Amino acid sequence: MLSVYEGFFSGGARIVHSDVVLGLQEGGQHHRVLSIHGEVHREATRQRMEDDACYRSLTAAGVGVTSLGRSFGPGGATGSPAGFTGPELADTARATADADVILSLKEQPLRLLNQAGLPRRPVVVALHRSDPENQGAALDELKAAIADGTVVACVCCAESTRAAYEAAGVPADLLHVIPNGVDLLRFRPDPARRLALRTSLGIPADAPVVVFAARYDAMKNVPLFLRAARAWLAREPHGHVLMCGAGMTPLNPGLDADIEAAFGRRRPGTDRLHPLGVRHDMEHVYAGADVVALTSSWGEAAPLCLVEGMMSGAVPVSTDVGDSAAIVAGHGFVTPPDEEAIAAAWSEAATARAGLAPALSACRERFSRTRMIAAYAALLDGVHTRAAVPPALPEPSDPVPEEGPPGPHRRPLPS
Incomplete structure (x- = not known):
């Protein structure tokens, strides 16, 4: 392959x-x-x-x-x-x-x-x-x-x-x-990872934490996310917001301008906003969070961040784009593209995390990497098998007799 x-x-x-x-x-x-x-x-x-x-x-x-x-x-x-x-x-x-x-x-x-x-x-x-x-x-x-x-x-x-x-x-x-699946051994609730992540970022063990794992792209609607973060940090004085993904760093002038537009010149509350960039330990980041958020406006299909976050114990809160609503149904919250509604949903999700844990645990098999790979293997094996079979030859037909006078071994053609 x-x-x-x-x-x-x-x-x-x-x-x-x-x-x-x-x-x-x-x-x-x-x-x-x-x-x-x-x-x-x-x-x-x-x-x-x-x-x-x-x-x-x-x-x-x-x-x-x-x-x-x-x-x-x-x-x-x-x-x-x-x-x-x-x-x-x-x-x-x-x-x-x-x-x-x-x-x-x-x-x-x-x-x-x-x-x-x-x-x-x-x-x-x-x-x-x-x-x-x-x-x-x-x-x-x-x-x-x-x-x-x-x-x-x-x-x-x-x-x-x-x-x-x-x-x-x-x-x-x-x-x-073939729905997306993740490694359930890697993405799971883990108290040790949770504590280690929070300790590394100076976040108290009991503080509510929202994670936004997305690249800096227009479809992700980063300005909406930041306006929701401003509203949520104002209502949650101990809350912290993590931003992971390509371009989610202070070195990105576009992100810096978006933060100033959302929080104002003095940027109150941004000491609890953590732009972390690309991380290779997302199992720790998700385990350290209470809520995994998505504010995309278009283009999404089955957002991986929602699945990885859910499997790590974070409650998903998403706008209704692609299959997001179906993914979070019964396990999280779907919001309109409004910062105040999103901020309220984050607070509700953080509070409901312990109560939703059994539902998140029960849905793990649905998002299994093993299930996804088995489905891919079956499809590819079928494609390979069909490609290896030569096309069937047409069935032979009786030859058309030559025209000419009837002979001992030749029948006259019908008129």
Whole structure:
């Protein structure tokens, strides 16, 4: 199997996909990864492939990872956005020639896989959004790959993804829903992790804590989150707010401007607002929190932060986007996009945490990594089996007799 990534950079889709690759490798499949970009500048952060946690996990497990070596971002873009060079296509051809099935992480890598002259292999696309119309030319690339038979299946991480892509014109029989899952041994309530995280940040053991795990992107609606944080910190004098993800650092001028817009020039309460940036110990961060928050406006499908936070014992509070409402039903709260309503829900969630613990515990199997990987394995095995079976030859028909005068071994043709 070959997985093709647009690049290695912080985000839930890459975490899920990389975990799927690891799980399938553990189960006996042989996997390799090709990344179009070796370096990406996004969310005010330059992210090198070799520094990425997913890259390190994959290579540590023996998964080969190579890159076309492109860079993307302000002042660092290399490679023509309109096409690929001969050497890049040669590298891609070598990588795809050895694969039985290709996995595309989202639809963006199809601009490479749709290039003429590459070895033809069945492609399965993993879809992780609920807004296909906002993916630029990627939707057209997906439709083109479906039309010529290259894409044979699409994995949707959420029902909202399936519905959105079907409405956008993707055939329903190609769309398979496999909900996101997480490692339940890693993400679990843990008092020792909770205490260690709070001690490291100077947060009292009994203080209510909200965590926002998201990259600095417009779809996450960071300004709304910060306005809600201001309102909540004003009503909860001992509360603390953690912000994790690419761009969630004081070095990001956009975030700094958003904080000033939400809190004012004097920024009252921001001593209890902790911009932590990218963290590689999210199991500790979630275990140390009472509430995991999401304020996204669009694009979400099955937000990984809600699942990881819930499995770690934090109560989810989310706006109604993608499958978020279905994920938190019975375990948390859904809010309108209003800062006062969100702040009130955070307080209610923190208070209700102990009472909701049994419900959060009871739903763990539903969000199991094992269940997710088994579903991927079954789909990929089926694709490989069908691709390995040669097409059936047409049934032989009786030859049409030649025209000519009847003979001892020739019957006259009917008139």
